[in-house]
């Protein structure tokens with residue numbers, strides 16, 4: 001491992017050059033659903049996925065989604081990528097494409113709520129079984145593999161518990177069993193390059209850090225060209241046939257926002273580290289991969305592209321749902337940020353995943369995985385003055401403690 005590509009991911013994004021048809025510094029936006037062909041033969045070849053540079057129909061691909069997918073492939077250092085209408089559109093397309101009745105999946109038990117619900121409630125309808133494992137225990141992951149296991153699924157940094165998956169170790173397990181390792185890298189774009197660490201397929205929700213504006217929903221799949229072409233094969237490709245396609249206008253916007261992603265990630269990480277250190281110093285139950293107290297702090301450091309820091313996600317355990325609710329309402333009143341799901345915004349967002357973004361996970365299982373009902377998840381914003389924000393948060397916590405003392 002650590003066979004880092006010569007160009008770092010930020011440089012690969014910086015060096016992209018896509019021009020508009022009149023020399024525009026941004027590529028022209030394709031305003032067409034369908035495309036003409038000069039010859040019937042080229043149309044036929046395109047149907048068979050063979051006419052390079054030709055477009056057929058925008059559910060298959062369009063110039064605008066193509067530019068964005070090239071940028072994403074450059075970021076993840078994969079041969080190719082495919083853009084989808086949402087992160088779930090990417091995840092479900094990959095899983096539906098790779099799996100069939102009778103198959104089995106080994107998945108991390110701490111994954112995005114929608115992913116968990118899809119694996120737990122939806123795939124069984126098609127005769128597909130899933131074993132959920134503690135992804136930080138690689139021996140357990142390997143032990144869960146059966147003859148019918150077709151893939152290993154994990155997030156690099158897990159939602160909401162911020163567990164770090166050992167991608168090189170999981171990749172070695174996947175290789176031994178001849179199955180792909182599928183990694184959702186939504187929480188840590190640029191920070192981790194899972195494909196360089198051995199992942200076969202890398203998925204993102206573009207809705208979060210990558211677009212960063214909270215004005216759209218999108219996703220992508222990055223991987224080898226043959227797999228991406230299979231996904232959009234007109235005869236049996238899940239992405240082509242299920243149809244989670246991103247609109248060209250949106251794709252053009254995401255591409256523009258991607259150019260500020262490296263600077264945004266650095267700032268998200270700096271702010272999160274500053275707040276996490278302050279909360280830690282105040283003796284609170286804070287979890288952040290950049291703190292030495294995080295169980296996988298060393299692993300994170302070993303795998304990371306260090307120029308981007310430890311990411312923008314922090315959790316703080318306030319033990320009870322009531323305290324978490326009060327804390328979040330008071331932070332919103334103090335204009336620290338918004339009580340809202342999602343992440344990767346200029347403003348800090350917070351929610352209590354137990355009753356929010358992970359409510360798909362039943363209470364017993366939340367307990368088993370260590371998800372306290374008082375857990376508050378922060379997505380740190382791009383606050384220019386993080387000390388001011390930190391003071392506001394500490395003030396809220398202090399006044400809650402004082403009120404507790406009086407009660």
Ligand SMILES: *Cc1c(COP(=O)(O)O)cnc(C)c1O
Nearest residue numbers: 086087088112159186205207218
């Ligand atoms: C939000 C999210 C998803 C789902 O993405 P959508 O764009 O909302 O469909 C998947 N994985 C993770 C880790 C997420 O945070």
